[in-house]
Amino acid sequence: MAAETSPNPFARGAVLLMFAIGFAAFIALLYALGAGGALRSANNGQAHGASSSLVGYSALAHLLEKTGTRVSYGRNPAALSQQDLLIVTPQLGSDPEELQAMVEQRAFTGPTIIILPKWQVTPLQGLEQGWVQLESPYLALQAPQILSRLVTAKTRLEGVDNRFASMLFEQPENADQKKAMLKQALKSRVTISGDRLTTVLADSRTGAARVALIQDGGWYPSLDPDAPDEAPQAPGVQQGRYPVVIVADADLMNNLGLANRKTAELALNIIDSAWSGGGEGVVFDLTQNGLGASENLLSVAFRPPFVGAVASLVLAAIAFAWMAFFRFGPPLSEERPFGFGKSALVKGSAGLVRRLGREHLIGPAYADLLRDRAARALGLPPSLPVDEIDARLALVPADESGRSYDALLNDMRSARDRPAIAAAARALHGWKKERMG
Structure with missing residues (x-):
């Protein structure tokens, strides 16, 4: 059975919209699979650069951006191998060996700042995402274990009254005791000491280091006041090495501390000193905080230099889809073997007569049919x-062309081929409609 064009069930615009939405969703799915954990919200209340909690460092990131510094967040090893200044915010449970490997890898790549953890916090349920409540600064005394593969160090809490010192590490019995403990904790300052540490920022009261530099054989005149103005040529000095700065007191750079204008200025000065000829931007490491993203082929595909090839493939796919959409029109469907209604019945009967070769019998039959209809009229x-x-009927006047009923009837009965039958039937039907309605 011959095929015929069926009416299109969808408008062209609707089909294009459905295709565009599906294609965009597919690309978004590929990107999400490639990005992995990079799409997760990092504002989880922990102490890292993407956190807006009291112990986070998002205020420092915004402050650097306001000064024109390019700020980014490192979720994979590739982001940590840039020449920019890297700010690492390890947790108490971070692996010292991983931290050592990161620092050694960057020794001749770019400067590094390690901010030690200080505050133990608990999340506040039912409030804004990432909000936390300060509990105790006891993490500061355990933080040196993170540096165990880099340097032997010890931290100390300064500025705390002796009678409240033990309370900082005990569970408060009531609200008043907790309030007094927190008041003392907010006054605390953390200092660090060690054999291979040089003071960068000293505590104003005790003289101990709140910010220190690891002595690794490099030349850092911007951080070490005892360093010579010109690079020494001694065999033990490693030219081109970048510094590793340890910030023992996190309140010098976290959101809690940067609420103070002087502390914010001090944080910028520390970063400027630590740059030491590094890149022009700052990278906040998130891998030490459980927010890293593993490398895979999809993630590489959406980064230079492969993103150009991916974009070309996407455009080519869109072009092929566009060509296919306009080349093949609406869908074709087979003609029904048996249609519905009077017109389908007439069409089927005519096809049957034509296939049997009995078209010459139609003329006399149609002439008799028109005679009966005219008689009833x-x-x-x-x-x-x-x-x-x-x-x-012969008494009825002829039609406009002058042909009488007898002439039209004879033409109808004598017609044998399809064109003659159609012409005679049209003329006879026109006469009947014109004279009798």
Whole structure:
């Protein structure tokens, strides 16, 4: 059975919109699979650069951006191998060996600042995401274990009254005791000491180091006041090495501390001193805080230099889809073997007559049909003989072309091929409609 064009069930715009939405969703899925954990919200209340909690460092990131510094967040090893200044905010449970490997890898790549943890916090449920409550600064005394593979160090809490010192590490019995403990904790300052540490920022009261520099054989005149103005040529000095700065007191750079203008200025000065000829930006490491993203082929595909090839493939796919959409029109469907309604019945009967080769029999039958209809239109009795009916119909005036009923009837009966039958039937039907309605 021949095929025919069926009506399109969807408008062209609707099909294009569905295709565009599906294609965009597919690309978004590929990107999400490649990005992995990079799409997760990092504002989880912990102490890292993307956290807006009291112990986070998002204020420092915003402050650096306001000064024109390019700020980014490192979630994979590739982001940590840049020449920019790297700010590492390890947790108490971070692996010292991983931290050592990171620092040694960057020894001749760029400067590094390690901010030790200080505060133990608990999340505040039912409030803004990432909000926490300060509990105790006891993490500061355990923080040196993170540096165990880099340097032997010890931290100390300064500025705390002796009678409250033990309370900082005990569970308060009531709200008043907790309030007094927190008040003392907010006054505390953390200092660090060690054999291979040089003081960068000293505590104003005790003289101990709140910020220190690891002595690793490099030349850092911006951080070490005892360093010579010119690079020494001694065999033990490693030219081109970048510094590793340890910030023992996190309140010098976290959101809690940067609420103070002087502390914010001090934080910028520390970063400027630590830059030491590094890159022009700052990278906040998130891998030490459980927010890293592993490398895979999809993640590489969405980064230079492969992103250009991916974009070209996407455009080519869109072009092929566009060509296919306009080349093949609406869908084709097979013609029904048996249609519905009077027109389908007439069409089927005509096809059957044509296939059987009986078209020449249509003329006389149609002539008899038109005679009966004309007789009913004139109100002639059904019992009237055929000859009498023809005689009375012959009295009806001819059509506009001058052909009478007898002539039209003879043409209809004598027609044998399809064009002649169609022309005679059209003329006879026109005469009947014109004279009798």
